[in-house]
Amino acid sequence: MSLFAEVWEAVKAVGAGLGAVNKRISEPAVTEFYPYKKPEIPPVSVQFLALIQNEDGTDRCVACLQCERVCPSQVITIERKRNPEGKGFVLERFDLDFANCMHCANCVEACPVSAIVTVGAFEHAVYDINLLKADKAMLDHIGHEAKTWYSPKFGVEIRTPDGRIEKAPPEMQPGGLAELLAEGEGGEAS
Amino acid sequence: MRGPTTVEPVPGRTDELIINMGPQHPATHGVLKVVIGVEGERITRAVPHIGFLHRNHEKIEEARTYPQIITYTDRMDYVSGLQNELPFILAVEDLLGVEVPPRAKLIRTIFFELFRIASHLVWLGTGMLDLGAITPFLYTFRDREMILEITEKTAGARMLPNYFTFGGVRRDVHPDFFKDVAHFLDFFETRLPDYYALVLDSPVFQARAVGVGVLSRERAIARGASGPVIRASGVAYDVRKAEPYDAYPELEFEVPTRPEGDVFARFWVRFKEMEESVKIIRQALEKTPKTGPYKGKVPPRVKPKPGARYRAVEISRGHLGTYVVSDGSERPLRVKHRSPSFANLQLIPDLFVGARFADAIAILSSLDPVFGEVDR
Numbered sequence: 001m002s003l004f005a006e007v008w009e010a011v012k013a014v015g016a017g018l019g020a021v022n023k024r025i026s027e028p029a030v031t032e033f034y035p036y037k038k039p040e041i042p043p044v045s046v047q048f049l050a051l052i053q054n055e056d057g058t059d060r061c062v063a064c065l066q067c068e069r070v071c072p073s074q075v076i077t078i079e080r081k082r083n084p085e086g087k088g089f090v091l092e093r094f095d096l097d098f099a100n101c102m103h104c105a106n107c108v109e110a111c112p113v114s115a116i117v118t119v120g121a122f123e124h125a126v127y128d129i130n131l132l133k134a135d136k137a138m139l140d141h142i143g144h145e146a147k148t149w150y151s152p153k154f155g156v157e158i159r160t161p162d163g164r165i166e167k168a169p170p171e172m173q174p175g176g177l178a179e180l181l182a183e184g185e186g187g188e189a190s
Numbered sequence: 191m192r193g194p195t196t197v198e199p200v201p202g203r204t205d206e207l208i209i210n211m212g213p214q215h216p217a218t219h220g221v222l223k224v225v226i227g228v229e230g231e232r233i234t235r236a237v238p239h240i241g242f243l244h245r246n247h248e249k250i251e252e253a254r255t256y257p258q259i260i261t262y263t264d265r266m267d268y269v270s271g272l273q274n275e276l277p278f279i280l281a282v283e284d285l286l287g288v289e290v291p292p293r294a295k296l297i298r299t300i301f302f303e304l305f306r307i308a309s310h311l312v313w314l315g316t317g318m319l320d321l322g323a324i325t326p327f328l329y330t331f332r333d334r335e336m337i338l339e340i341t342e343k344t345a346g347a348r349m350l351p352n353y354f355t356f357g358g359v360r361r362d363v364h365p366d367f368f369k370d371v372a373h374f375l376d377f378f379e380t381r382l383p384d385y386y387a388l389v390l391d392s393p394v395f396q397a398r399a400v401g402v403g404v405l406s407r408e409r410a411i412a413r414g415a416s417g418p419v420i421r422a423s424g425v426a427y428d429v430r431k432a433e434p435y436d437a438y439p440e441l442e443f444e445v446p447t448r449p450e451g452d453v454f455a456r457f458w459v460r461f462k463e464m465e466e467s468v469k470i471i472r473q474a475l476e477k478t479p480k481t482g483p484y485k486g487k488v489p490p491r492v493k494p495k496p497g498a499r500y501r502a503v504e505i506s507r508g509h510l511g512t513y514v515v516s517d518g519s520e521r522p523l524r525v526k527h528r529s530p531s532f533a534n535l536q537l538i539p540d541l542f543v544g545a546r547f548a549d550a551i552a553i554l555s556s557l558d559p560v561f562g563e564v565d566r
Contacts (some may be wrong), residue, residue: 009393010393010394012393013392013393013394013395014394016387016391016392017325017387017388017392019387020383020384020387020388021325021388023384024329024384030332030335041342042342042343042346042364044342044343044344044345044346044361044364045342045346045347046346046347070255070257070258071258072254072258072259072261072262102261102350103347103350104261104350104352105346105352106257106258106261106352109360118346152361174343174344174361174362174364174365
């Protein structure tokens with residue numbers, strides 16, 4: 001092939017490429033204008049973990065240590081004591097080190113009472129790594145701030161403006177709602 | 191045979207220049223360092239150095255319980271994250287004797303193939319970036335974003351979802367899942383011709399790829415290459431056909447092969463694989479019931495009976511196998527991963543020596559290594 005033929009081939013190739021680009025040039029932009037317009041995150045998305053308290057301010061957590069046991073990176077530390085009135089345990093300490101958390105949500109899957117949940121808040125970059133070492137007060141605070149959250153046991157729940165906790169309507173629920181509604185059968189076998 | 195571990199200058203030989211490529215070179219797709227001896231434009235010697243991303247996966251996995259390990263397997267080949275969970279899960283399911291519902295198998299297969307497309311799109315974008323084309327990168331990452339959004343809706347994370355589990359999948363798919371996937375496939379099929387026009391059919395690309403980095407069939411087999419690399423050398427080896435797993439026995443698809451073994455053939459095979467994945471997902475979508483069980487009966491404490499099991503799957507880069515040795519306790523005695531990128535990377539001295547220096551970049555991007563998996 002002569003040099004001119006090669007150059008002509010290259011020019012045609014660039015033309016074909018520009019043709020392919022030109023077809024798409026009028027498509028709407030897909031860029032997210034992030035700090036000004038925040039993206040909507042699906043409720044199951046594992047971004048931040050929180051502890052949920054009941055409407056009357058008591059802990060949902062029953063200190064069964066399931067989440068501590070399943071955590072692959074072992075970032076959850078729980079200390080508990082016997083409940084002075086009645087049976088069971090109460091929390092003394094619940095620490096979660098977000099700096100080492102792998103965001104696998106194994107703890108959320110394991111929780112039998114939906115106390116530890118995933119919430120939609122996702123902006124948790126800080127300058128000091130020690131600020132990511134959350135204690136129970138911080139986890140409770142994230143839980144109080146959250147408007148919606150997800151746990152496999154109860155599905156998506158929402159906090160109404162007057163502070164009540166309700167189950168979200170079916171259109172907000174992710175997959176597996178049929179299993180959630182048939183709670184008499186004990187849910188999934190795991 | 192153990193090769194040389196470093197490149198020393200030969201005394202008296204002044205026409206050879208020794209160059210470090212990496213570990214921070216943008217074209218090495220991670221932290222690979224290749225010490226290259228060049229004579230003019232021709233590469234005379236090449237020694238790859240790996241291990242910059244070593245995270246001790248296999249030892250950590252000995253100290254974790256079975257459900258915890260699934261989280262770690264994700265982090266090997268982080269570009270096709272979900273696919274890495276499957277060989278470990280299949281091996282443990284065999285040891286446990288768990289029955290997986292057909293619907294769960296189909297859901298797994300759909301996600302598996304979606305991640306194959308996602309991974310090949312990343313390869314196409316970054317590979318063309320190495321060769322000097324920026325446009326495919328912008329388009330492929332936009333398409334991949336749709337797959338990641340589908341995954342996030344159902345599994346809860348984009349790249350490392352930790353979604354498969356023993357006996358099926360963790361939770362049922364999102365109600366919009368089937369609609370979303372069908373929409374993505376329709377959209378992606380309109381996009382593929384553009385990629386052909388921008389990459390494969392372009393004479394500019396062909397001038398850099400045809401006849402470059404030729405890997406013979408014998409050499410590919412001898413070095414244990416797998417995936418698109420070996421199929422581009424004319425060996426129709428695909429784990430999906432050789433040892434079918436999950437729903438693959440029920441699905442019809444072809445294994446694209448090409449005899450040349452050059453960079454162009456490896457690009458071509460990956461393009462055809464994306465088309466085959468679209469076909470597989472379409473069949474699987476038709477077969478999957480909208481509702482039904484997504485998880486089989488698994489004992490609450492995963493304690494497989496003593497024994498060992500090796501299972502392999504065909505991830506985007508090739509044959510990924512996991513060998514699990516169980517001693518009957520909650521933790522495995524040993525977990526060994528056989529990773530395709532690591533085996534494919536052994537081809538660097540074979541392919542680099544004799545090639546031009548600029549072609550080294552093209553050869554490396556056609557091998558498509560991911561260093562999370564090479565170093566583990």
